[in-house]
Amino acid sequence: MTDLLSSLNERQREAVTTTEGPLLIIAGAGSGKTRVITVRIAYLISERHVAPHNILAVTFTNKAAQEMRDRVNKLLGGQKLAGAPLVSTFHSLCVRMLRRDIEKLEEGYTRSFTIYDQDDSVRVVKACIKDLGYDDQRLGARQTQGAISHAKNSGLDADAYAARVEAHDERRAAVARVFKLYEERLVNNNALDFDDLLIKAVRLLRKREEVRAHYNERFRYILVDEYQDT
Ligand SMILES: Nc1ncnc2c1ncn2[C@@H]1O[C@H](COP(=O)(O)OP(=O)(O)OP(=O)(O)O)[C@@H](O)[C@H]1O
Ligand SMILES: [Mg+2]
Known part of the structure; x- marks a missing residue:
């Protein structure tokens, strides 16, 4: 000693x-x-x-x-x-x-989930922007991913983010729709981004x-x- x-x-x-x-x-x-x-x-x-x-x-x-x-x-x-x-x-x-326990969240994820790093996230966001018919010159994938990540870290999910968009703010309305589609794709792919790792672990402990x-x-x-x- x-x-x-x-x-x-x-x-x-x-x-x-x-x-x-x-x-x-x-x-x-x-x-x-x-x-x-x-x-x-x-x-x-x-x-x-x-x-x-x-x-x-x-x-x-x-x-x-x-x-x-x-x-x-x-x-x-x-x-x-x-x-x-x-x-x-x-x-x-x-x-x-x-x-160990993500299935207990009952959000559709299984234990063999994939982890998307920042580049993966940006790629999914880019595809969402394109599939929603937005101009990816005007709505940058990297920036949009940053806005989504910031929202998630502030405790906002896609619906809460959408609810806060002001009527005249077309840009944020577009981000909100991308956010929503992005989250759907993550669940469908059994994938978590870096923000989800923290958010979902906390949610699991709370729940x-x-x-x-x-x-x-x-x-x-x-x-x-x-x-x-x-
Ligand atoms: N009591 C001590 N006597 C001699 N050297 C020490 C002592 N305490 C720490 N050191 C040395 O000082 C250096 C800095 O220590 P340490 O990395 O633990 O500091 P820290 O406060 O964690 O620094 P940081 O703010 O960079 O995280 C290390 O090389 C460590 O070995
Ligand atoms: Mg230290």
Whole structure:
């Protein structure tokens, strides 16, 4: 234990050893926040005897997740573990949850859903624009996809977006129709775009008590790096 904590200053040590209850750490760039999270995971496992399986760490990029895994492994230095903590990005965590339970959303999706990246989304939007007979010079696919994505992230579905379009705003009315068709095509293709991954995972947790219970039970300790960006 002294080994684990010896690489930390006093404030960091406090952050690592305060393991129970919610804890928010605010500190400047490069001040050692990620190091704290990494040591905290190792500390929970080796000093508080938390099962690795009960720990979830969330980061923003796959690279950060991989780095964190490597650093935790190094800190635990060859200790034989019963399982590993789950270190994941928000998106891959959502994919996991949806691969397990998306059918419980009852929106027509199955567990073998496809994921559309941004380029795929733009392609589908472009086809929708064309099939609705709009001029894709005037209604750009990339821009339209951006508007749809922004709406989805603000919690608007296609109908809610359409309801907000003002009568004289032809451009937004066109976007609304593209949005609606785009969403229909995604469901028909059993496909989720990047925004859906987050939206549908949250919806699943809200909707299904037993899914919530499952993750409450499993993830006793949740650590989020770069929380300010969530
Ligand atoms: N107590 C410490 N003693 C010596 N070096 C440290 C200490 N804490 C962190 N470092 C080093 O400082 C650098 C930055 O640490 P870290 O990446 O954890 O900071 P951060 O706050 O997460 O940074 P960012 O804001 O970029 O995410 C790393 O090289 C890390 O190993
Ligand atoms: Mg960091």
